[in-house]
Amino acid sequence: MPKVAIIGVGDVGATLAYTLQLSGLATEIVLIDIDEGRTRGHALDMNHGLFFTPPVKIYAGEYTDCQGAKIVVITVGSRQKPNETRLELVQRNAGICKSIVSRIAPYIQETVLLVTSNPVDVMTYVVLKSSGLPSGQVLGSGTVLDSARFRFSLSQRCGVDARNVHAYVVGEHGDSEVLLWSSVNISGITLESFCKGCKHKCPPNSQSQIEESVKKSAYHIIEAKGFTNYGVSLAMLRILGAILRDEHGVLTVSTLLNGEYGLSDLCLSVPCMISNNGIERVIEAPLSAGESAALQKSAEVLRSVIKSLDY
Ligand SMILES: NC(=O)c1ccc[n+]([C@@H]2O[C@H](COP(=O)([O-])OP(=O)(O)OC[C@H]3O[C@@H](n4cnc5c(N)ncnc54)[C@H](O)[C@@H]3O)[C@@H](O)[C@H]2O)c1
Numbered sequence: 001m002p003k004v005a006i007i008g009v010g011d012v013g014a015t016l017a018y019t020l021q022l023s024g025l026a027t028e029i030v031l032i033d034i035d036e037g038r039t040r041g042h043a044l045d046m047n048h049g050l051f052f053t054p055p056v057k058i059y060a061g062e063y064t065d066c067q068g069a070k071i072v073v074i075t076v077g078s079r080q081k082p083n084e085t086r087l088e089l090v091q092r093n094a095g096i097c098k099s100i101v102s103r104i105a106p107y108i109q110e111t112v113l114l115v116t117s118n119p120v121d122v123m124t125y126v127v128l129k130s131s132g133l134p135s136g137q138v139l140g141s142g143t144v145l146d147s148a149r150f151r152f153s154l155s156q157r158c159g160v161d162a163r164n165v166h167a168y169v170v171g172e173h174g175d176s177e178v179l180l181w182s183s184v185n186i187s188g189i190t191l192e193s194f195c196k197g198c199k200h201k202c203p204p205n206s207q208s209q210i211e212e213s214v215k216k217s218a219y220h221i222i223e224a225k226g227f228t229n230y231g232v233s234l235a236m237l238r239i240l241g242a243i244l245r246d247e248h249g250v251l252t253v254s255t256l257l258n259g260e261y262g263l264s265d266l267c268l269s270v271p272c273m274i275s276n277n278g279i280e281r282v283i284e285a286p287l288s289a290g291e292s293a294a295l296q297k298s299a300e301v302l303r304s305v306i307k308s309l310d311y
Pocket of ligand 1: 007008009010011012013032033034035075076077078093096100116117118119120141142145173227228229232
């Protein structure tokens with residue numbers, strides 16, 4: 001029966017726990033956080049909703065409760081402060097993630113670890129290396145959310161349901177991420193062909209406007225309300241669903257690259273097939289020359305952070 005442990009029950013972890021409760025995907029949800037009182041409060045509050053949701057056992061637990069979990073989600077850490085880049089969070093969160101891995105190490109040999117703590121690509125690398133697990137078993141939420149933001153922006157611009165828009169963001173979950181314009185399609189039609197029959201009069205700079213809105217949306221949300229939680233939790237729920245339902249869905253999660261796209265020994269997001277065991281396959285999408293160069297640059301950004309890490 002699928003048990004999911006969430007380590008770090010702040011704004012993101014608590015919202016994920018709630019969306020997971022509503023989804024009916026898990027039979028057991030364990031909440032683990034250094035702030036035990038607030039975590040017990042979240043568990044009790046969620047239990048009071050059980051009359052209205054699919055049955056699920058929810059409780060505040062300890063690291064030992066990761067035993068038997070199909071998935072452990074790591075959402076601990078400090079959140080971005082206004083104007084702080086994700087990369088500036090790195091050193092603080094790396095130490096926390098590493099110490100958590102050492103606490104759960106005895107219980108996670110068969111478990112998939114999903115990391116969301118920022119900077120997520122670097123934290124995924126830290127968790128992977130310190131856990132010693134096979135690379136497919138450790139993934140980061142990566143640019144699943146950014147790809148959803150890209151689809152949303154395109155859907156708004158084109159006046160079409162976001163679910164008919166196929167578009168991917170790869171690279172760092174952060175400022176150097178790469179929007180793959182060359183492979184955008186709307187219900188199987190290339191963007192260029194779709195635009196031909198469209199009556200919306202897009203300004204000539206609409207592509208850069210979309211780039212800006214996708215890349216800066218986290219900053220705008222944090223400026224407005226101090227944190228992001230709903231979009232990221234739904235993105236994580238999508239990843240959990242792909243694992244728990246053995247979907248073989250393709251999502252841009254952060255993964256260790258081993259020669260794909262000419263890159264190795266770092267984690268970043270590319271399209272990956274997700275199944276019950278975690279990452280089943282890293283997919284090599286065809287990129288334009290510009291996209292390929294931008295992906296290499298994004299990798300350089302991450303590589304320099306990983307190099308500077310003292311963990
Ligand atoms: N990847 C993404 O798309 C994305 C989106 C939003 C937030 N995030 C990141 O997720 C993380 C959590 O964000 P948040 O807004 O929920 O932050 P938050 O401050 O609300 O919650 C963090 C939680 O971690 C707990 N914590 C801290 N140290 C701990 C430890 N050693 N052991 C156990 N628990 C510990 C805190 O008590 C707190 O409850 C941050 O790193 C944030 O940047 C990532």
